[in-house]
Amino acid sequence: MVGIITYGVYIPRYRIKVEEIARVWGANASDITGGLGVFEKSVPDMDEDAATFAVEAARNSLRRRAVNPEEIGAVYVGSESHPYAVKPTACTVGEAIGATPTMTAADLEFACKAGTAGIQACMGMVKSGMIKYGLAIGSDVSQGAPGDALEYTAAAGGAAYIIGNDDPIATLNHTCSFTTDTPDFWRREGQDYPRHGGRFTGDPGYFKHVKGASHLMLEQMKTTPKDYTYAVFHQPNAKFPQKVAKDLGFTSEQIKPGLAVPRLGNTYSGASPIGLAATLDIAKPGDHIFVCSFGSGAGSDAFDITVTDAIKDKINRAAAPSVEKLLANPIYLDYAKYAKHKGKLVMQA
């Protein structure tokens, strides 16, 4: 059955605290941490971008399980911060892990959910027999304009999933999506930072679509929230996934392992995939996992996943760092160094 063969995550080591950003803009940090439930966020190094994260995450997935890269027939990288507007990140990843040239590749964009859209594409190709393995990655150096509400959470990181049929560590039992044309958050060609509809991103955006896809999944699988060991929801902040989980009937214990956002920030396309990875890091055979991503614009992809015995003996989870390990021992930056790392300081050519 189609499922996850292996997975890997990359999160840069640098962090900036919400307090430090609030200090610069004269905001009250406790209002922001209290309102969003995010305390610090990851920051890339100066030479890192969505492509390097994607490569690191893919390599970490291969460290855990010896998949022959030449058998990876498709590479999809979902991001809203691809380094090039034209020239695919996916080719860089394919080349870096030795999957080229007998593969198809494409970059995907669907705000924060292009990573899970890539998993769906790979599921389809694996199920149809077009490919043996597919690599789907969600990776972002999230963009948020200086001083904008997004700046407190826009973080950096990515996760990679190899999808296939042979001894998956977790079966992808079902997926379904809920998509509409809803302009809650957008960035036009040539613009450096996205814009958003403020509170409009909440009810008509996030909550409508996450609930839409989640209800579809529960209906189609004839399941209830109680049937799942864990649940992962897209996490632009800590408040939204906690609220949607509660509204749907999931408990705070179910979402706790996959809620990386308080210490990580919002990694956009990386967010739901990293949340799932953090859950797989501690999962046991038989665990039943519910996943629902969200991308502005807007849509959600839901997944019903069952962890198999293969997670014990077909994969060495310790061969690559867990999400918990990647979040530990950060190096904190002040706003000036953060601005330098994010390329917000314009230096003479």
Add this chain to the structure above:
Amino acid sequence: MRDVAVIGIGCTKFGEHWNRSFRDLFVEAGSLAFEDAKMSGEKIDAMYVGNMSAGRFVEQEHIGALIADYAGMASRHIPSTRVEAACASGGLAFRQAVIAVASGMEDIVVAAGVEKMTDVEPGASTDALTGAADREWEGFVGATFPGLYAMIATDYMHKYGMTREQLAHVAVKNHYNGARNPIAQFPSEITLETVLKSTMVAEPLRLFDCSPITDGAAAVIVAPLERAKEFTDTPIKVLATAQASDSIALHDRRDISTLDASVAAGQRAFKMAKLTQKDINMVEVHDCFSIAEICAIEDLGFCKKGTAGKFTADGETALGGKIPVNTSGGLKSCGHPVGATGIKQVCEIVTQLRGDAGRRQVENAKIGMTHNVGGTGATVAVHILGRV
């Protein structure tokens, strides 16, 4: 002049109506008012519509004709007029309708108010609202409405020694009432701590001292009192209509913590109705900020200047107090779709006078008052309504 009565009221839920348009809102409010008066549109002779800034909020002007059209009256060619006086637009629309009927010029007239404020981002709505102040002397140099009312609050607290806690009681009381009003935008009870720990907006005003950005519409139908029984068993008589103006800029006022226009309009209304403060069972005042309610209850004469903080903290403005203020939840809890607010105030008083206010009902309510302010007090409309 003829006596005038309110024969029908209608009000949408106040809130963030992202899936409904400007015109959806006023059509709903109007339909509810027609239903309430058990009449159809062909009886309507004229309409007045309060709206502050549809041009800025939804890029639509020519609101009078638009509303008549969408109310299904385009083919009847009735006169329909937009009235604008910033946040007092609704109160003035009601006054125009009352005058039209009282004069004998028209018989059955709709007074409506509508505002759709959430289609623009918060900065844009704040700037549109700043148009209610003096753009050249206040807006262009950076003053916003929270800033202007913060100056009033600072001056008031300095002069009269009102405490921050006393001021917070205004919001706590209004949320208590709003929690009992099905149309309220924020129908939740709060504590003093909620107010005192909320985000600072403009010192000393915090988030919970400020009314929200709201979508909503309200409509009332007025008729000559002698014809009112054709439509309703419980007509509510308009006992007084008054309006006053003042300098548009706050700094040109005699005293920035007294709204002289409120004082003038209040006095005119009491004189016209031949009543005093003691006769009023409840009042809807314009609490766009908590300090505005403090000033309003003094300026209308319900308590002495400088004492409204204690008066409020002592519970005299709560349900069951000496003079219940803002039983609807006020602008703070019920919401503040600026052009609709003045009409919603009339709807609330009519609801109370009919005895239909449920868990927020004032016992033996016979006479009620509305107080609607434009800007920082450059326009004020006051109405007194009573059971027949």
